[in-house]
Every structure is written in C-alpha cells, then in structure tokens.
Amino acid sequence: MLIVQKYGGSSVAGAARMSNAAQRVAETRRTGCGLVVVLSAQGDTTDDLIAKALEINPKPPKRELDMLLSTGEQQSVALMSMAVHRLGFNAISLNAMQVGMTSSSTYGNARIKHINTERINAELERNNIVFVTGFQGVNRSNDITTLGRGGSDTTAVALAAALNADLCEIYTDVDGIFTADPRIVPTARKINAISYDEMLELASLGAKVLHNRSVELAKKYNVNLVVRSSLTRNEGTLIKEEVKLEKTLVSGLALDKDVARISVVGIKDEPGMAFKLFSILANEKICVDIILQSIGRQNTKDITFTVERSLLDDTIKIIERNKDILLYDHLSFGDQIAKLSVVGAGMLNNPGVASIMFEALFDAGVNIHMISTSEIKISVLIDERSADKAINYVHDKFADYFNA
Amino acid sequence: MLIVQKYGGSSVAGAARMSNAAQRVAETRRTGCGLVVVLSAQGDTTDDLIAKALEINPKPPKRELDMLLSTGEQQSVALMSMAVHRLGFNAISLNAMQVGMTSSSTYGNARIKHINTERINAELERNNIVFVTGFQGVNRSNDITTLGRGGSDTTAVALAAALNADLCEIYTDVDGIFTADPRIVPTARKINAISYDEMLELASLGAKVLHNRSVELAKKYNVNLVVRSSLTRNEGTLIKEEVKLEKTLVSGLALDKDVARISVVGIKDEPGMAFKLFSILANEKICVDIILQSIGRQNTKDITFTVERSLLDDTIKIIERNKDILLYDHLSFGDQIAKLSVVGAGMLNNPGVASIMFEALFDAGVNIHMISTSEIKISVLIDERSADKAINYVHDKFADYFNA
Numbered sequence: 001m002l003i004v005q006k007y008g009g010s011s012v013a014g015a016a017r018m019s020n021a022a023q024r025v026a027e028t029r030r031t032g033c034g035l036v037v038v039l040s041a042q043g044d045t046t047d048d049l050i051a052k053a054l055e056i057n058p059k060p061p062k063r064e065l066d067m068l069l070s071t072g073e074q075q076s077v078a079l080m081s082m083a084v085h086r087l088g089f090n091a092i093s094l095n096a097m098q099v100g101m102t103s104s105s106t107y108g109n110a111r112i113k114h115i116n117t118e119r120i121n122a123e124l125e126r127n128n129i130v131f132v133t134g135f136q137g138v139n140r141s142n143d144i145t146t147l148g149r150g151g152s153d154t155t156a157v158a159l160a161a162a163l164n165a166d167l168c169e170i171y172t173d174v175d176g177i178f179t180a181d182p183r184i185v186p187t188a189r190k191i192n193a194i195s196y197d198e199m200l201e202l203a204s205l206g207a208k209v210l211h212n213r214s215v216e217l218a219k220k221y222n223v224n225l226v227v228r229s230s231l232t233r234n235e236g237t238l239i240k241e242e243v244k245l246e247k248t249l250v251s252g253l254a255l256d257k258d259v260a261r262i263s264v265v266g267i268k269d270e271p272g273m274a275f276k277l278f279s280i281l282a283n284e285k286i287c288v289d290i291i292l293q294s295i296g297r298q299n300t301k302d303i304t305f306t307v308e309r310s311l312l313d314d315t316i317k318i319i320e321r322n323k324d325i326l327l328y329d330h331l332s333f334g335d336q337i338a339k340l341s342v343v344g345a346g347m348l349n350n351p352g353v354a355s356i357m358f359e360a361l362f363d364a365g366v367n368i369h370m371i372s373t374s375e376i377k378i379s380v381l382i383d384e385r386s387a388d389k390a391i392n393y394v395h396d397k398f399a400d401y402f403n404a
Numbered sequence: 405m406l407i408v409q410k411y412g413g414s415s416v417a418g419a420a421r422m423s424n425a426a427q428r429v430a431e432t433r434r435t436g437c438g439l440v441v442v443l444s445a446q447g448d449t450t451d452d453l454i455a456k457a458l459e460i461n462p463k464p465p466k467r468e469l470d471m472l473l474s475t476g477e478q479q480s481v482a483l484m485s486m487a488v489h490r491l492g493f494n495a496i497s498l499n500a501m502q503v504g505m506t507s508s509s510t511y512g513n514a515r516i517k518h519i520n521t522e523r524i525n526a527e528l529e530r531n532n533i534v535f536v537t538g539f540q541g542v543n544r545s546n547d548i549t550t551l552g553r554g555g556s557d558t559t560a561v562a563l564a565a566a567l568n569a570d571l572c573e574i575y576t577d578v579d580g581i582f583t584a585d586p587r588i589v590p591t592a593r594k595i596n597a598i599s600y601d602e603m604l605e606l607a608s609l610g611a612k613v614l615h616n617r618s619v620e621l622a623k624k625y626n627v628n629l630v631v632r633s634s635l636t637r638n639e640g641t642l643i644k645e646e647v648k649l650e651k652t653l654v655s656g657l658a659l660d661k662d663v664a665r666i667s668v669v670g671i672k673d674e675p676g677m678a679f680k681l682f683s684i685l686a687n688e689k690i691c692v693d694i695i696l697q698s699i700g701r702q703n704t705k706d707i708t709f710t711v712e713r714s715l716l717d718d719t720i721k722i723i724e725r726n727k728d729i730l731l732y733d734h735l736s737f738g739d740q741i742a743k744l745s746v747v748g749a750g751m752l753n754n755p756g757v758a759s760i761m762f763e764a765l766f767d768a769g770v771n772i773h774m775i776s777t778s779e780i781k782i783s784v785l786i787d788e789r790s791a792d793k794a795i796n797y798v799h800d801k802f803a804d805y806f807n808a
Contacts, residue, residue: 015459055419057486064489067497068482071475078472082461085468093471097501098546142502
C-alpha cells in the first residue's frame with residue numbers, strides 16, 4: 001500500500017508543529033505503507049520571501065521570484081526529513097529538479113506536465129520515506145517554476161496519480177470539509193464523504209479548504225483524496241468518484257462575501273450583445289461568475305452578472321469605455337451582497353431542494369436578489385448583512401439531509 | 405573581458421547592502437565586461453538554518469543539512485538578480501544543479517570536480533549577468549552538497565578557472581589583505597600584491613580573509629585573484645603567480661591565538677617513535693601544526709607539537725592511552741601560548757629576516773618558546789599575554805620592507 005500525504009504550511013510551522021507532523025508520518029510508516037510526503041513552506045515563509053523580494057524590486061522578474069520562493073519548500077522537506085530521522089526512520093528529501101517534476105513555463109502559475117517516478121520509486125525501494133517539495137516544478141529550460149495557489153495540494157494529487165498511490169491524504173488545520181463554515185454556522189458538521197463534483201462546486205463557492213485544481217486532477221485520475229487535520233485524530237472527509245447514500249440530498253453550504261453585482265440595463269435586444277459584453281470583459285481578464293439575462297422594456301434586455309469585489313471599479317470603467325459598442329441605457333451596481341449556495345449531487349433527481357432553501361430564506365426574512373442553478377447547486381444572491389443569518393436558517397432546514 | 409566576482413554574506417545582508425552590491429555589479433557591467441557573480445547566503449542565514457536544524461534533530465543527517473543550507477545561497481542569487489534587474493540590467497540566477505557544478509559526495513565538505521560551462525556561457529551570450537550560488541555542488545547521485553568553510557570563494561575561483569576568466573574579484577568587508585590584523589596592529593597596511601604561496605602561508609596562519617582551498621585552486625589554475633571591499637573604492641590586494649618587487653622582504657604577519665602545545669618528554673631514542681606518535685594522532689583525526697624534536701637526557705628525546713586548543717584534552721587522552729606503545733616519561737602541555745609568523749617570499753634569499761624578527765622580540769622583552777621555519781615563513785611560539793605587544797614590535801621593525 002502506497003500513501004501520499006501532504007502537510008500544509010501551518011502544519012509544519014515551527015519545531016513543535018513539525019515534530020507533531022513527523023509523528024504522524026511515523027505512525028503511518030509503522031503500518032508498513034510506502035510513504036511519499038509533500039510539504040508546503042513553513043508558516044509565513046512564502047509571504048516573508050515575497051516581502052523581501054518586493055523590498056529589493058517592486059516588480060521582481062517572475063522567474064527570479066520562483067527561484068526565490070522555491071527555497072521555502074526545500075527548507076521544509078529537509079527539516080522534516082531530519083525530524084523523521086530522529087524518530088529512527090529512513091527518509092530523504094527531494095526537490096522538483098531531483099524528482100523530475102516537469103511543468104509548463106508560466107512562472108508563478110505553472111502546471112505540472114509530467115512526473116518522473118524513477119528516483120522516488122528507487123528511494124521507496126530503499127525503504128525511505130520520501131519528502132517532496134510541493135508547489136514547484138521545472139520547466140523545459142531547466143528553470144524552477146511555482147504552481148500558484150493551492151500548488152502543494154496539486155503536487156500531492158499529481159504524485160498520487162503518477163505513483164498509482166492507494167490514497168492521497170491532505171493534512172490541514174481543520175477536521176475536513178464541513179457542511180458550512182463553522183465560524184458562521186455553529187451547527188455545521190464535518191462531511192464524511194463527498195464526490196469530486198460536489199467538492200468542486202463547494203470549493204469554487206468559497207469553502208477554500210482544497211484548491212479546485214487539485215480536486216479536478218483527483219477527479220481526472222480517480223485519486224482517492226482525504227482531507228483531515230494534522231492536529232486531531234478525526235477521520236476527515238473522503239473525496240471520491242461517487243458517494244451513494246440514500247438520504248444525502250445536500251452535501252454542504254457555501255457562503256461567498258467577495259461578490260459585487262453589475263447590471264447593464266437597457267441593452268438593445270439583438271443577437272450577439274451578450275457575446276460582445278463578455279468577450280470584452282474576457283479580453284481584459286475580468287472573471288465573471290453568475291450571469292442572468294432578463295427582458296427589459298421596449299425591445300431591450302438587462303444583463304446582470306457578478307465579479308469579485310476588487311474587480312468592480314475596473315469592470316465598470318471597461319463597460320463605460322465600450323458604451324458605443326454595447327449600446328446600453330445605464331449601469332447599476334452594488335457590492336453589499338453575498339452569494340449563498342447549496343451543493344449536493346442528490347438534488348439532481350430531487351426538485352424539492354430549491355423550495356426547501358427558499359422556505360428557509362423566507363423564514364429568515366431574507367430577500368433574494370438573484371437565483372442561479374446548475375445540476376448540483378443552487379445559488380442565491382442576498383444582502384450581505386443578512387448572509388450569516390440566512391446560512392444558519394438554511395443549514396438548520398437541511399439538517400437531516402447531510403451526509404455528515 | 406570576463407570577470408568573476410564573489411560577494412560574501414556580509415556584503416549582501418539586508419536590502420541596503422544588497423542594493424550596494426548590485427550597484428557594484430552594475431558598474432562593472434557598464435564597462436562592457438562579461439560578468440559572473442558568485443554569492444554567499446545573506447548575513448547569518450547559514451547559522452540560522454543550522455540552529456533550526458539542530459532544534460529539529462541534534463544530529464541531522466548531513467545530506468539533509470546540505471539540502472537545507474543550500475537554500476541560503478539560492479535566496480541570495482534570486483534576490484540579487486532582482487536587484488540588478490531593477491537597475492535595468494539583464495540578469496539570471498542559477499543554482500548548482502542548473503549550472504552543472506559537479507562535486508564529490510562528502511556532504512558538508514565536498515570538493516568541486518567539474519563545472520559544466522554550457523548554461524553559463526549561453527546566458528552570457530544572451531547578455532545576462534549570471535548569478536551563481538556559491539558553497540554548493542551536486543554529487544553523482546544528483547544530491548546537493550555543500551563545500552565547507554570558505555566554499556563560496558572556492559566556487560568563484562573554480563568558475564574563473566573553468567570559464568577562463570580574466571579576473572576573479574572576491575568582495576568582502578575589509579579592504580584587502582593586510583600586513584597584520586589591523587585590530588591588533590594599528591599601523592598595519594594593506595598589501596597591494598602578494599604571491600599565491602605567501603597568501604597560503606598567511607591564510608593558514610590565521611589571516612582568515614581568504615580560505616586556503618580557494619588560493620590553492622587559484623594557484624593551480626593560475627587565476628588572478630583580487631580581494632577588495634564592497635564598501636569602499638579601494639583597489640584591494642592582487643594575488644597572483646609571482647610578485648617581483650626588489651624591496652619586498654616580508655609580505656605580512658599572522659598571529660594565531662588558537663594554539664595549544666604538548667610536549668612528550670623522554671621518548672626512547674629509537675627509530676620510528678615519531679612516526680608512531682603522529683600516525684596514532686592522524687588516525688584519530690587530530691591535526692598537528694608545528695612539530696619540534698629535541699634531544700632529551702639519557703638516550704631519550706622530547707617531541708613537542710601544537711594543535712588547536714579545542715583538541716588539547718582529546719590529544720592528551722589519546723597519548724596517555726598509548727603509553728605502552730610510545731614509552732615516554734611524562735607529558736607537559738599548555739594553552740596560554742600564541743604563534744606569531746612572518747611570511748615573505750623575499751626571505752628565501754635573505755637570511756637576515758629571522759634576525760630582524762628576533763631583535764624585535766628582544767626589544768619587546770618577549771621570550772621565544774619554539775621556533776619553526778619554512779622557505780617563506782618564520783613562526784615563533786610565545787606567551788599569549790605578550791602576543792599583541794610582540795606583533796606590533798615586529799610589524800614596526802619590518803615597516804620599510806612591506807609591499808604595502
């Protein structure tokens with residue numbers, strides 16, 4: 001049995017936490033499993049290095065920044081290997097060059113292209129626990145790249161896929177995936193099992209425990225993924241192909257407060273106007289989330305969409321700059337809103353989910369501005385000030401339906 | 405024209421000093437030279453990393469320690485490359501793996517075996533200033549090694565040799581090599597030029613500005629070496645094959661206070677006893693410096709030698725353990741002594757040097773315990789408490805003979 005584990009930055013920050021993580025690694029090794037362990041940089045190391053770089057050069061070349069940042073993970077793997085040696089185990093640390101972790105060339109946001117398993121397998125055969133730097137790759141110029149946000153999770157899943165591992169365990173500082181954010185919903189419970197697709201919806205909706213890229217990769221290569229805490233003995237959340245449980249209607253709730261709404265009011269009702277609007281925004285790298293189109297007055301229509309709040313000003317400017325092309329009447333916008341979503345594969349064949357959600361919001365006295373649905377989720381836009389109350393009402397209403 | 409420069413840890417410690425070093429690099433580049441720059445880790449980085457390692461594991465595996473320590477230089481080269489980019493120059497940073505800096509396998513004290521110049525030359529052709537991590541190599545297992553003390557100087561000289569550079573400049577926080585340690589001898593002056601051999605004698609005697617390995621390598625490949633300050637515009641000290649100056653009798657003085665003396669008194673006067681004594685010590689990794697043998701009483705002889713003070717206790721124990729083999733009468737020892745040396749190629753053909761030195765010591769009222777000479781140096785052992793006074797008297801006496 002081969003297991004790939006990944007410990008995040010907070011799990012290896014400082015000697016005490018690193019010793020704790022080393023104990024966890026040792027426990028797994030004692031069961032006789034082959035073990036490959038991916039590590040992030042310790043605690044705030046990456047942020048500290050970025051600050052150092054910006055002090056030297058406010059616009060550091062990305063290649064050099066990756067060269068700098070990659071040292072954080074290398075320090076982690078070397079130190080953890082030492083910690084595990086102290087416990088009496090054979091271990092070796094490898095960086096992306098030593099592994100042969102080939103990536104695309106985009107510094108700061110590279111994609112893993114191929115993993116050479118030769119060196120890792122040789123070390124496993126020598127009974128070594130193999131520590132591998134997360135978050136980094138080597139491009140075809142033999143230069144170091146970093147993988148961008150959630151990169152170490154992606155490294156772990158990619159390694160699990162390449163090595164054909166039986167399990168990929170992501171250790172973090174929470175017990176797993178919850179039915180809602182426990183800081184906002186006190187009655188939130190840990191989910192025992194969830195499908196890749198549901199996890200993808202939850203992640204993109206702000207659950208933020210696992211980065212989407214790693215879940216997509218796990219889905220693509222059918223890697224059994226477990227998210228669990230390095231600080232407790234709890235079992236965590238298993239993410240796999242399909243979770244079949246009769247009563248599971250809903251997996252979890254996500255609340256995203258980083259939302260701004262823009263309505264383009266009175267666009268001429270002719271073909272191609274939505275295409276024009278969103279291709280202009282795409283060219284300017286504006287990522288749009290929910291889109292709704294409604295019929296306006298006198299042969300016009302209104303298009304409403306949401307973006308991250310930080311993009312609101314830019315988005316408005318871009319649309320105003322293109323008024324001649326888009327031929328709209330006026331813009332309206334707001335950023336005091338939130339997006340509340342219910343995710344569950346179970347709702348596919350159960351039209352009742354939406355009405356349960358709307359009933360809960362009605363009970364809470366919360367007004368719905370927009371509704372957007374996909375096969376396995378329902379999102380509503382509501383006032384931000386009502387958001388915490390709303391998610392608690394909805395969570396209570398679905399209490400009996402969670403697989404948690 | 406191709407120049408290899410090396411900046412030590414203190415020259416790149418913190419953003420301000422790094423900017424200063426970047427300015428020096430830029431100045432050299434503006435003259436049109438090709439430029440390869442070797443860097444050490446910033447300031448106390450290496451010591452801090454060692455402390456971190458020891459906190460995790462009091463006996464860290466050396467391979468993992470090297471994996472950890474090598475990150476210090478990688479951070480330096482990445483940051484310096486950013487600093488130089490900010491000044492408008494093209495630059496790229498490379499670590500030992502990217503360069504192809506092959507070393508022996510001894511972790512913590514590896515030797516450079518071969519440098520692949522392909523990548524560096526390609527970057528020079530692209531008009532890049534090339535920053536290379538000092539102090540590290542890659543062994544044949546594709547694992548990272550470190551070169552031990554003075555490693556970055558060695559990297560710079562080895563690169564200068566491999567690239568056939570016209571000059572190798574070692575930047576440090578002092579103005580060059582001095583006729584004596586200026587903290588002890590206020591009248592000490594900077595040496596303008598000195599031969600490899602003289603430098604080797606001075607370095608091994610405690611001058612400690614340049615590590616011996618780098619000077620040996622410079623001598624072997626005839627690399628013109630300059631030691632100079634990154635903080636001033638002074639010209640520094642040139643170290644080369646031979647320095648021909650009529651009046652140069654003496655290059656400099658060295659004072660080593662890390663000395664302990666052991667006398668093995670009353671060894672049986674038969675062949676092979678000295679061999680036995682020093683082969684026993686060599687087997688126990690005890691490095692012996694000066695050795696003197698004198699005739700004792702009644703067919704015995706006395707052997708006196710010096711070691712570093714930290715080795716005194718161990719050395720005594722080893723000799724006592726072997727009393728049956730060495731057949732001596734008793735041991736005497738002391739550690740309140742110092743070694744004062746006069747170095748100069750000029751003394752080869754000038755027997756007067758020794759007598760000038762002895763006269764100065766007589767003037768100072770300093771008693772000489774032992775005298776040891778080589779072709780280009782004279783060392784005396786004296787009481788440590790008289791050492792500072794003695795070196796000042798000797799320095800004054802040779803004032804007119806220095807090439808400084």
